Amino acid sequence: MKKLYLLFLLAPFMAGAQSNTDSIFIKKISDEIMANGKAYDLLHQLTKQVGGRLAGSPQFAKAVQWGKVSMEAMGADRVYLQECMVPHWVRGGQDKVTVVEINKKKEQIKLDALALGNSIGSGPKGVTADVIAVANYDELEKRKDEIKGKIVFYNYPFNPTYIVPGRAYGESGVYRRSGASRAAKYGAVAVLVRSLTEATDNNPHTGAMVYDEQYPKIPAAALGLKDADLLWEKCKASPVKISLVTNAHFQPDTIGHNVIGELIGTEFPDQYITVGGHLDSWDVNEGAHDDGAGVVHTIEVMRALKAIGYKPKHTIRFVLFANEENGGRGGQKYAAEAKAKNEKHIFALESDEGGFTPRGFGFTMSAEQLIKVQAWMPLLHPYGTSDLSAGGGGSDIGPLGQTFKTPLSGLIPDNQRYFDIHHARTDVFEAVNKRELLLGAVNMAGLIYLIDKYGL
Amino acid sequence: MKKLYLLFLLAPFMAGAQSNTDSIFIKKISDEIMANGKAYDLLHQLTKQVGGRLAGSPQFAKAVQWGKVSMEAMGADRVYLQECMVPHWVRGGQDKVTVVEINKKKEQIKLDALALGNSIGSGPKGVTADVIAVANYDELEKRKDEIKGKIVFYNYPFNPTYIVPGRAYGESGVYRRSGASRAAKYGAVAVLVRSLTEATDNNPHTGAMVYDEQYPKIPAAALGLKDADLLWEKCKASPVKISLVTNAHFQPDTIGHNVIGELIGTEFPDQYITVGGHLDSWDVNEGAHDDGAGVVHTIEVMRALKAIGYKPKHTIRFVLFANEENGGRGGQKYAAEAKAKNEKHIFALESDEGGFTPRGFGFTMSAEQLIKVQAWMPLLHPYGTSDLSAGGGGSDIGPLGQTFKTPLSGLIPDNQRYFDIHHARTDVFEAVNKRELLLGAVNMAGLIYLIDKYGL
Numbered sequence: 001m002k003k004l005y006l007l008f009l010l011a012p013f014m015a016g017a018q019s020n021t022d023s024i025f026i027k028k029i030s031d032e033i034m035a036n037g038k039a040y041d042l043l044h045q046l047t048k049q050v051g052g053r054l055a056g057s058p059q060f061a062k063a064v065q066w067g068k069v070s071m072e073a074m075g076a077d078r079v080y081l082q083e084c085m086v087p088h089w090v091r092g093g094q095d096k097v098t099v100v101e102i103n104k105k106k107e108q109i110k111l112d113a114l115a116l117g118n119s120i121g122s123g124p125k126g127v128t129a130d131v132i133a134v135a136n137y138d139e140l141e142k143r144k145d146e147i148k149g150k151i152v153f154y155n156y157p158f159n160p161t162y163i164v165p166g167r168a169y170g171e172s173g174v175y176r177r178s179g180a181s182r183a184a185k186y187g188a189v190a191v192l193v194r195s196l197t198e199a200t201d202n203n204p205h206t207g208a209m210v211y212d213e214q215y216p217k218i219p220a221a222a223l224g225l226k227d228a229d230l231l232w233e234k235c236k237a238s239p240v241k242i243s244l245v246t247n248a249h250f251q252p253d254t255i256g257h258n259v260i261g262e263l264i265g266t267e268f269p270d271q272y273i274t275v276g277g278h279l280d281s282w283d284v285n286e287g288a289h290d291d292g293a294g295v296v297h298t299i300e301v302m303r304a305l306k307a308i309g310y311k312p313k314h315t316i317r318f319v320l321f322a323n324e325e326n327g328g329r330g331g332q333k334y335a336a337e338a339k340a341k342n343e344k345h346i347f348a349l350e351s352d353e354g355g356f357t358p359r360g361f362g363f364t365m366s367a368e369q370l371i372k373v374q375a376w377m378p379l380l381h382p383y384g385t386s387d388l389s390a391g392g393g394g395s396d397i398g399p400l401g402q403t404f405k406t407p408l409s410g411l412i413p414d415n416q417r418y419f420d421i422h423h424a425r426t427d428v429f430e431a432v433n434k435r436e437l438l439l440g441a442v443n444m445a446g447l448i449y450l451i452d453k454y455g456l
Numbered sequence: 457m458k459k460l461y462l463l464f465l466l467a468p469f470m471a472g473a474q475s476n477t478d479s480i481f482i483k484k485i486s487d488e489i490m491a492n493g494k495a496y497d498l499l500h501q502l503t504k505q506v507g508g509r510l511a512g513s514p515q516f517a518k519a520v521q522w523g524k525v526s527m528e529a530m531g532a533d534r535v536y537l538q539e540c541m542v543p544h545w546v547r548g549g550q551d552k553v554t555v556v557e558i559n560k561k562k563e564q565i566k567l568d569a570l571a572l573g574n575s576i577g578s579g580p581k582g583v584t585a586d587v588i589a590v591a592n593y594d595e596l597e598k599r600k601d602e603i604k605g606k607i608v609f610y611n612y613p614f615n616p617t618y619i620v621p622g623r624a625y626g627e628s629g630v631y632r633r634s635g636a637s638r639a640a641k642y643g644a645v646a647v648l649v650r651s652l653t654e655a656t657d658n659n660p661h662t663g664a665m666v667y668d669e670q671y672p673k674i675p676a677a678a679l680g681l682k683d684a685d686l687l688w689e690k691c692k693a694s695p696v697k698i699s700l701v702t703n704a705h706f707q708p709d710t711i712g713h714n715v716i717g718e719l720i721g722t723e724f725p726d727q728y729i730t731v732g733g734h735l736d737s738w739d740v741n742e743g744a745h746d747d748g749a750g751v752v753h754t755i756e757v758m759r760a761l762k763a764i765g766y767k768p769k770h771t772i773r774f775v776l777f778a779n780e781e782n783g784g785r786g787g788q789k790y791a792a793e794a795k796a797k798n799e800k801h802i803f804a805l806e807s808d809e810g811g812f813t814p815r816g817f818g819f820t821m822s823a824e825q826l827i828k829v830q831a832w833m834p835l836l837h838p839y840g841t842s843d844l845s846a847g848g849g850g851s852d853i854g855p856l857g858q859t860f861k862t863p864l865s866g867l868i869p870d871n872q873r874y875f876d877i878h879h880a881r882t883d884v885f886e887a888v889n890k891r892e893l894l895l896g897a898v899n900m901a902g903l904i905y906l907i908d909k910y911g912l
Contacts, residue, residue, distance in 0.1 A: 031617045040656075161487045163839055165891070200496075200890055357813075357870050359842075383619055386815075386842040414813050414870055416891045434656055435621070435872045 056088030076261030092247030148187030293355025331396035350394025362392020512544030532717030548703030604643030749811025787852035806850025818848020
């Protein structure tokens with residue numbers, strides 16, 4: 001490829017009259033971020049110096065300090081920590097899943113597995129039982145009489161034909177989230193779940209699960225795709241017995257913190273715009289895309305607006321939330337505090353779908369507000385936004401929306417690669433591209449500028 | 457991130473009445489490719505079993521055989537090779553650039569360098585001379601009297617503020633392409649060029665250069681960014697002497713081949729639609745994005761149309777071009793043969809900007825034709841296309857456009873990551889994502905189906 005490229009040409013539908021001042025200002029934001037952005041360096045620090053940082057862990061406490069120092073260094077008018085109690089789940093050791101018998105004959109095939117977040121451990125002796133492999137809940141229900149004393153293996157695939165991979169995640173995700181209790185209802189002693197991914201490698205993908213308190217709590221772990229395929233094939237051919245050892249347990253809830261930086265509003269200091277991502281990550285990786293990207297997007301938007309001398313009308317809060325992955329307590333606390341103080345929140349934006357090239361934003365707001373936002377398309381389109389559509393937000397700003405009906409938005413990146421690494425060991429710094437990451441911050445900063453200037 | 461995603465919502469401007477049959481058919485294409493696509497496996501073969509394959513090399517001959525066998529295996533109605541003479545440039549050994557003196561004191565700093573494609577070697581003794589580091593051609597012109605006997609180092613940066621990275625490539629690319637002769641004009645003995653990239657690593661990026669026959673031919677090599685920064689800094693502080701050894705040379709032109717597969721048209725077998733990518737790559741990498749992706753896109757479009765039983769009206773030619781990188785002879789030959797046979801070519805599509813998530817297509821065609829194509833947006837938008845704009849094609853189909861005024865198009869992927877690996881050792885299979893690659897083929901196949909069905 002060596003031809004000269006052509007610039008994006010705005011499609012005819014975009015040829016509305018827009019403020020030239022805004023266009024120039026957003027170009028200034030973009031140049032600042034693309035030329036001088038610190039998001040990538042910050043992400044390197046967070047992923048390599050702090051690493052995996054599940055809520056309640058020592059690494060999370062380190063991340064909080066890193067967040068505070070970084071916000072201060074990047075020019076926040078003020079920075080503070082907002083305390084909240086967080087769950088403290090620990091993996092407790094290496095998860096081990098081994099095929100020990102096939103067709104009554106001894107075997108020793110180690111499968112790569114990760115205990116699901118919030119699951120209980122098997123105890124040191126583990127659980128050894130026959131496997132019942134099911135394609136889905138329909139099959140589980142049909143075979144409910146066979147389940148007692150068995151380990152249920154859900155092999156529901158991540159549908160490759162969905163163009164938006166989050167749709168497959170939603171559909172397959174019920175097995176990870178609820179599969180244990182659904183199986184425990186019929187007497188299963190543990191569950192294994194096919195990982196929520198289409199990755200071509202064999203890494204298992206963890207993630208939160210929830211027990212239904214009506215049924216016994218049983219261990220639960222995810223398998224990588226190659227091992228899931230192998231186990232499925234073996235189970236279809238002959239009886240398979242496996243041994244599962246997981247060591248997970250909850251320690252008492254502990255103190256965590258949201259990290260909050262502010263640029264103080266010049267006209268409406270008591271009206272808030274929130275921009276955020278979550279500081280916690282799973283324990284097995286560096287949390288680079290999930291959600292290191294959202295964290296450094298958040299700090300970068302603040303840094304860039306400050307660096308170019310922007311004085312916001314409203315107070316803009318940049319929030320690194322405490323506990324998205326396995327509790328959501330940070331977002332709940334933020335909304336509860338806002339309610340207790342009777343704050344006025346005019347908008348909240350979250351980045352929690354990875355640091356990939358931005359495609360736009362999804363919005364949860366009134367139709368009138370959405371029309372207003374969509375009129376800004378010509379201003380954001382030069383930076384990659386081609387989608388300003390209904391539906392969106394994020395789990396950490398959700399409580400704010402519920403509390404105040406605050407209009408919400410979520411950054412929509414091109415996340416075709418996301419579920420390859422999501423909640424797996426492979427969500428590391430090296431999986432993030434610098435330009436793609438910075439472009440996310442450009443579009444977020446542009447949107448925040450427009451909302452601060454024009455309101456909703 | 458754990459919320460349910462929302463599907464893309466078609467923006468209001470897209471709500472035109474469109475054929476439901478077409479929508480269903482394109483979904484069928486998409487499902488076939490996303491669930492059963494062979495592009496990723498084919499790319500693995502091409503990159504790992506064949507590897508780097510510059511025109512004229514034994515690896516290129518191997519690639520031709522691989523292409524023929526693959527086209528046959530994937531269901532082409534007929535497959536044939538189109539012979540053309542190609543240049544045969546060889547690197548001839550390891551390129552070595554070493555700082556040997558700083559401020560008249562001996563040094564030994566090895567810089568990572570790659571000779572530029574089509575450049576001549578230094579001879580085994582190499583060239584040792586003082587460096588004159590210039591920011592751009594303006595500085596070269598101002599300092600033209602200092603250049604004689606020196607090695608010119610162009611340190612023109614890849615502009616990070618351009619949102620479309622191809623714009624930076626175009627702007628910086630003149631130093632790679634023409635820098636040697638511009639410097640030789642004033643007596644330079646060799647040139648070094650800052651690589652055309654923003655990569656965060658230090659890999660040099662090769663690529664084609666051209667000598668102006670008026671001036672002496674001098675060696676030319678690219679430096680990775682870290683070494684370019686280092687050399688720039690050293691040169692700004694003190695006189696620097698370097699030694700450069702490159703071994704490149706041309707062997708006589710040799711026989712190469714375009715690989716052509718066809719699906720024969722049922723109504724207009726003598727009217728042709730061309731879909732293509734280039735089979736050759738640089739010697740130092742696996743040519744995965746450039747242009748292995750275009751090669752397997754091409755084969756995948758053919759495979760999928762055949763697999764779902766589509767009978768094209770026109771003959772669709774799937775062409776793996778012979779010599780894009782350092783000569784363009786494959787594309788020239790294809791157009792010349794078409795002209796000699798007085799063929800009718802109604803459309804040509806090229807994929808040569810990498811195997812990243814597709815964003816749309818650029819078109820070189822009449823305004824009326826473009827309007828017709830743009831009306832198909834609602835049919836392609838569900839698969840990622842949001843850009844159907846004027847301007848586009850590719851260097852291998854360019855000669856066809858010049859010969860017949862054939863309407864041309866080029867796939868536009870999201871190539872923010874492209875220049876990180878473009879023409880560098882890092883353009884390997886592992887840099888390509890399976891879903892992103894397959895989605896390119898989905899959109900290409902959808903467009904080809906619509907053009908075959910409705911014409912232009």
